[in-house]
Amino acid sequence: MKISGVDIRPGNIIEYEGGIWRAVKIQHTQPGKGxxxxxxxxxNLIDGRKNNVRFRSAETVERVRLxxxxxxxxxxxGDMLTFMDKESYEQISLPADLLGxxxxxxxxGMDVVMxxxxxxxxxxxxxxxxxxxxxxxxxVVKGQTASSSYKPxxxxxxxxxxxxxxxxxxxxxxVDVYEQTYVRRAD
Numbered sequence: 001m002k003i004s005g006v007d008i009r010p011g012n013i014i015e016y017e018g019g020i021w022r023a024v025k026i027q028h029t030q031p032g033k034g035x036x037x038x039x040x041x042x043x044n045l046i047d048g049r050k051n052n053v054r055f056r057s058a059e060t061v062e063r064v065r066l067x068x069x070x071x072x073x074x075x076x077x078g079d080m081l082t083f084m085d086k087e088s089y090e091q092i093s094l095p096a097d098l099l100g101x102x103x104x105x106x107x108x109g110m111d112v113v114m115x116x117x118x119x120x121x122x123x124x125x126x127x128x129x130x131x132x133x134x135x136x137x138x139x140v141v142k143g144q145t146a147s148s149s150y151k152p153x154x155x156x157x158x159x160x161x162x163x164x165x166x167x168x169x170x171x172x173x174x175v176d177v178y179e180q181t182y183v184r185r186a187d
Contacts (some may be wrong), residue, residue: 001063010178012050013045013115013123015062016053017185020045020117025129046121048097051187066115066122081106083114083124085098094121104157104165104176129187132156133172137187140165 008014012023021042030036038055041100052056053060069090080093081103092114094102098121106112113125129136137153153169161175163182172186 002060003063004057004063005040005059006036006057008038008040008055008061011125013064014042015067016042016051017065019047019053020064021120022123024050032157043100045117064117066117068125069114069116070109071112071114071124073106073108073112076106077109081124083112086111092121094124098122099124099126101180102177104159105175107129107134128178129174129176129183131172132159132175134163134167134169137163137167137169137171 003038006028008023008026010023010026011147014021014023021044025041026044027039028036029039029171035056039081040053041057042051042053043049044051051096059100073084074082074084074091076096079096081096081099082091083139084091092140099106107130110126114121119124121124132155134153137157138151140149141149149165151165152160153167154160159180161180161182163173167173167182174183174186175181176183
């Protein structure tokens with residue numbers, strides 16, 4: 001499926017220069033002169049190379065449709081992650097760097113979607129948001145305006161996120177896995 005260069009989103013898999021790439025980060029830029037473009041940081045899913053590419057709105061790229069299968073995360077062994085096929089109960093081990101920063105959010109028994117390209121696992125999709133416990137939060141600095149003051153907090157998995165001032169240690173929050181940002185307080 002062809003999509004415009006400015007419609008690329010983080011997590012999209014695209015075919016570019018004969019390789020299969022995942023969009024890791026995007027930044028939409030509108031310079032004062034010239035047309036707008038999308039600056040896309042991509043990671044090659046086959047060999048792990050990274051590349052920064054500018055896509056203008058007139059350019060189109062092929063969005064790759066991958067076969068997907070439901071898997072369950074079992075455990076981490078060193079830098080290898082073990083998943084189980086929920087249909088055949090077959091286990092598969094993959095390197096943790098295949099998931100990137102999202103690997104820190106894996107929880108035992110978590111259901112994930114494995115993406116396969118030509119029967120080869122090339123990526124793992126976690127749920128967009130997860131619940132996590134804050135283990136450490138900085139104190140609120142008095143005098144800051146309430147509208148834009150977020151403070152750093154550390155989650156139980158060691159990831160650092162910015163949270164509103166009223167959120168303290170011991171609070172369960174919902175976190176966006178791919179943006180690593182606070183979404184809301186958990187119910």
